[in-house]
Amino acid sequence: WLSLEANRLPKLPPTVGTLRLLRHLMLQGNRLESLPEELGCCTQLRVLEVQHNRLAALPAALARLRSLQFFYAHGNALSDGPALFAALRQVASLKIVGLGGNLLDLS
Template identity: 30%
Template sequence: MHGSIPMSLSNASLLSLIQLNYNNFSGRIPPNLGSLRHLRFLLLYGNRLEARKPLDWSFLTSLSNCSILEILDISQNNIGGFLPKSVANISTTLQWLSMGNNYIEGSIPPEIGNLVSLTILDLGSNSVSGRVPTSIGLLKNLHVLSLGYNNFSGEIPSTMGNLSQLNDLYLDFNCFSGSIPVSLGNCKSLVSLNLQHNKLTGTIPKEVFSISSLTIGLSFEENQLTGTIPPEVGSLINTQELSLSGNKLSGEIPNSLSKCQVLQ
C-alpha cells in the first residue's frame, strides 16, 4: 500500500489497533489521531513517513489524549526534525516506544521519566544528541534501552543502575565520556551490554564484570579505558562474547578468564 495515511482514519472512533507497518505510506502522520480515545496500539514502522518541521510532530502532541495507548512504533521511516518535549506527555500506560532508524535530532527531555510503564525505549540509529537525562533512572520497568548510533555526549548517568529489570542496554557508537558507572553492576538482569565506540575513560568497574546474567555479550571496544582486567571477569561464566579491544588496558590477562567456557 502507498500514499498518505488518510485524515479520515480518526473518524473510526472505536479503533484500538492501527497496524500499517511495512508498506509504502509517505507524507505526514495525521495530527488528529489523538481523537481515537480507544487507541492502544499504533504500529507505523517500516514506511516512508516524514517529519521535518515542528508542525509535522503534531501527531505526537495529539496522542497525549489517548489515555490507554500501550505501543507506539514509528521506527524505520524518514522522520526527522527535533524530538518534541511532548513525547513525555504520552499516557503513562505506554509500554513500548520505538522511534529507531529515523533522522531525529534534538535531545531526550528530562520529563521522559514520566513514562513509568515503559518496557522498551528505542531511539537507536538517529541523530539525537546532548546528555541522557538522569530521569532515565525512573523508568524502572525498562527491559530494553536502545540509544546506540546517535550523538549523545557527557557521562552515562549513574541512575541507569536503578534499572534493575534491564535486559539489553545499547549505548554504542556515541560520544559518551567519563567513566563507566559502578552502579551498572546493579543491573543484575542484563544479558547484553554494549558501550563500544565512545570516549569512555578510567578503569572497568569490577561490579560490571560480576553480572553473571550477561549471556549474549559485553562490548567495551574502541574507548579509552585504562587499568587492568579485574579477576571478576571470571564471573561471566555464561557470556558468549567479550570485546575489550581498542583501549589502553595493561597488565596480565587474569587466570579467572578460563572460567568463561561459553565464550565464542
C-alpha cells in the same frame, strides 16, 4: 532494551541502576568516560554495548552482572588488562567479549 547510542552523552546517570529488568543496554558512540557503579544493579542485563566511547576503566560492579552474556567495548581507552580480565572472569555467563581498538597493557 534501552538504546542511547550516538547521543554524545558525557555520563550515564546513576538511576540506570533502577532498571533492574533491563536486558540489553546500547551506549555505543557517546562520550562516556566512566560507567556508574549502580549499573551493577541491572542483574538481568545480558548485552552491554559500550563501543566507541572514552572509557579508561570499568566499574567493579561489572562483576555483579551475573546474566551478562555479550560485552562489547571496542574503541575505548581501556588500558589495565589484568584488572579488566580479573573482573570479566567473575562473570561466568559471558559468551562474547569484544575489546579491539583499546590500549590494553597485559603486563
